Amino acid sequence: MRRWIETWDPEDEGFWYEGGGRRIARRNLVFSVLSEHIGFSVWSLWSVMVLFMGPGYGIDPAGKFFLVAMPTLVGGVLRVPYTFAVALFGGRNWTVVSALLLLAPTVTAACVVRPGVSYTTLMVVAAVTGVGGGNFASSMTNINSFYPLREKGWALGLNAGGGNLGVAAIQLVALLVIGTAGATHPRLVLAVYIPLIVVAAVLAALFMDNLAPVRNDTGAALDAARDPHTWIMSVLYVGTFGSFIGYSFAFGLVLQNQFGRTPLQAADLTFIGPLLGSLVRPVGGRLADRFGGGRITWWNFLAMAAATGLVVAASQERSLGTFLVGFIALFAFSGLGNGAAFKMIPGIFQKKAEARGLTGEAAAAHARRLSGASMGLIGAVGALGGVGINLAFREAFLNAGSGTPAFVAFLGYYALCFVLTWAVYLRRPARAGGGAGSGGEQAAPEAAEAYAEV
Template sequence: MPVGSITSSAPEPPVDLVDVSAAPSPNLERRRPAGRRIEVWEPEDETFWRGGGRRVATRNLQISIFAEFLGFAVWALWSIVVPQLSAAGFALSVDQQFWLIAIPSLVGATLRIPYTFAVPRFGGRNWTVVSALLLLLPTAALAIVVQHPGVPFAVLMLVAALAGVGGGNFASSMANISFFYPEAEKGKALGLNAAGGNLGTAAVQFAVPLVIVGAAGIHLERAGLMFIPLILLAAVLAWKWMDNLAATRSDPKAFAAATRSRHTWIISFLYIGTFGSFIGYSGAFPTLIKSQYPTVTLSIAFLGALVGSIARPLGGFVADRLGGGRVTVVSYCVMALAAIGVITALRGGGFGLFLSSFLVLFVASGLGNGSLYRMIPAVFQATAEPDATGTVTLAARTAARRAAAGCIGIAGAIGAFGGFLIPRGFAISKSVAGSLVPALWIFVGVYLVMAVVTWAVYVRRTTPLGADAI
C-alpha cells in the first residue's frame, strides 16, 4: 500500500489520489504512490498523526538531516582546505585565503531565499534529490583544482563559490520539514534538523585533516572525493524514501508581510551576530589556528563548530523557560567577553586561552542562535493586530504566523552574511593593521550594540514585548 493510503473495504482510489485524512490507519506506509506524492496531509489531525503520519514525517526528517548535514559540510569545506593549500604548493596571501573562506558564505546566504521557494515549486523530495546532487559540483571541482597549484586565483574563487550551494540547502530543508509537522512538534523537528545540519561543519573540520594525509604527503583532492559517495547515497535515499506533499504552497505574501514589519529587520540584524558569528568563526577558525599557532594540530578546530552546534537547541530550550530576549542579551555579552579573551590570548596569553575563549564564543553564539530563532514566532504573535474590541482574532494570529515564517526566511538569509563579514573583517584587519586585534575589538562593539538593541526592544519592562517576556 502506498504512503498516504489506507486499508479499506471500499474500492481503492487511484494511487496518486489517496486521501489519507479520510480514514487514517497504522498501514499508512504499506504501499507507496508513484512519484512519492501525498495528496492530503493533515498533521494537526490527531487520528491521522498517530495513524501513520508521524512515521512518515520522521522518515522524511531523518533523510533531510543527513542531506542537510552534507550541505553544511560542503559549505564549510574550504574552511579546512584553505589552511592546507600551502602544503599542496599554492602561494596565497592572507587576503586571498580569507576570500576563499568568505565567498562560500556569501553565495550560500544569497541562495537561501530562492531555495526556500524551490520546495513548493518542485516538491520537497524532488528538490532534496536535486540539491544533494548539486553538491557534486563543488566537491568534484575542488578535487580537480587542488591538484594544479598554478591555476589562477580567479579559478580558485569560482570553485570556492560553488560550495555556496551547500548553504542554500538549509533553507529548503527547513521549509520542507516545516510542512510535515504539526505546530506542537514543529519546533523540536526544526531544531533537530538545524542542529544536524550544523554538525556537518564540525564533521568536515575533523575528518578532512585525517583523510588527506597519505604516505606520500598531502592528498588534498581527497577532501572533495570523500563526499561524492555520501552525496550519491543522500540522493538515492531521498529519491527512494522521501515524499512530496501536494499541500505545500509558496507563500510570497508571507515574505511581503514580513518585510513590512520593523521586527523582521531588527531580528535579521541580530541574527548576523548569532548565526553569522557561528558560520563566520567556523570558517575562519582553522586558518586562525594555522597562522597563529602553526605547531597545533589542525583537527582541533572542529571543537568550535561542534560545541556551537550542540548549544543551538539548548538555547531554544532555555529560552522557552527564561525568555528568548533575556537569553539572547546574555549570549551577546558573553560573546563580547570571549572576544576580549581572544584578544588577550593574541597579545601573549597562549594557545590555551585562545582555544578556551573561542570555544566560549562558539557556545554563546549557538545559545543566542537558538534563543533568537525561538523569539521570532513569539514576537509576531505578541504584535498581532487586535480588532476594534481589543481582541486578537484567529485571522490575526494566522497572519502573524505567516509573517513569522517570512521573517525566518529573511533573517536566515541575512544572518548568513555574517559568514562573509567576519572572515573579510579579519582579512582587512590583518592587511591594514598587521593584526587580528582591531577586527576583534569591532566585533566586541557590535555584540554590545546588539545586546543593547535586544534589551531595549524585547526585554525592557517598560515596552510591550518586554512585559510579555519575549
C-alpha cells in the same frame, strides 16, 4: 515518483499523535538533517581546502581569508530563492535537487585543485560551493511546516544542529587526511563526500514527503520583508549564526597566522568549536521552548561578549591556551544562540496573528506562512554576517598582523545585539497613568511585552 500529503494540521493534537503526523514529521526530519549535514560540509569545503594550500599555490593569508569568504557570500544570497523553492517544487523534491547540486562544486574542485592553479579559478570554484549554504534555508523552511509551534524550537534546533555538524565533520575528515596522507592530497576529502551526496539524494527521494498545503506565496515574501521583526531578527541572527559560520571558516587560518600553527596542528583544533556549537544548538531551541527565546538570546549575547573579551585579552598576550578557551566558548554560545533565535521567529508571527484577532488553526496558518518566508531572509542575512567576519579578519591581519582589531569589532556588535534584544523583546513598556480610557493603559500589540515569551 511524487509523494504529496494533501492535508497537514500539526496543531491538531489528534492528527499529530493518533493520526500519524508526528511519525511522518520525524521521518522527514531525519532525512532533512542528513541532506543539510552534507550541504554544510560542502559549504565548509574551502575552510579545509586552504589548509592544503602550501607555498606552491602562491596565496597569502589575506587571499585565503577572501577565498573562504566567497562561499559564504554566495550561500547567503542563495538562501532567499532556496526558501521559496520548497513551496514551488515541494520539500522532498527540492531536497533531492539541492543535494544533487552539491556534486557541481565537489567534482569541479576535484578537477582543479592543484599547485599552480590560478587564484581566479579557485575563486570561481569556491563561489559554486555556495550552493551548500542554500540548503539550510530550504531545509529549515520545510521542517518549520511539518511541526507544531510547541515543538518547533526542538525540531528546528535538531535540524539546524545536525546540519551545522557538517562543518565539524569535514574538518575531521581533513584532519584524518592530513594526518595520514599529508597536506598534499586534498582530493581524498572530496573522494569521501561525492558518494555521500548521491546517497543523501537517493534517501531523500525514497523517504521524504511534499506538503501540498505549503504553496508558493510571493505575498508572504513581501509581507515578511515589510515586517520590522524580520530585519530585527536578521540583525540578531548575524550575531549568532554569522559568528558560527564565520568563525568556522576562519578558525584554522587564525591559528596558522596568529599563533604559527602548521596545517596539521590547526586541523587538530579547528573541528572542536564547530562540533560543540552544533551539538548545543538543539539545547538552545529546547531552552527557548521552555523559558522563551528572547530571554535565552539576551543572556546568550552577554555570554558571547564575555567570551570575546577573553579572546581579545588572549590575543594581546599571545596565549594560545586562553585563546582556545575563549574562542571555543564563542562557538558554544553562538550555537546556543542559533537555536534560541530561530525559535523566536515562528513565535513572533504567532503573537502577531493573535494580535490581529486570529485563533486556532487560522493563527497557526498565518504564522507558518510568514515565519517560513522570513526564515529565508533572516538566514540569508545571517550567513552574510559570516562574510563580514572573514573580511574583518582579512583587514585585521593585513593592517595589524593580528586578529585583535576584528575581535574588538565583534565585541561591539554583541553589545548592540544585547541591547536590541532587551529593547524589542524583553523590555516592559511604560504605562501611562489614568483610567480605563487612557491610551497608555493597554500595551499596543506591537509592544515588546507581547513577545517576551517567544
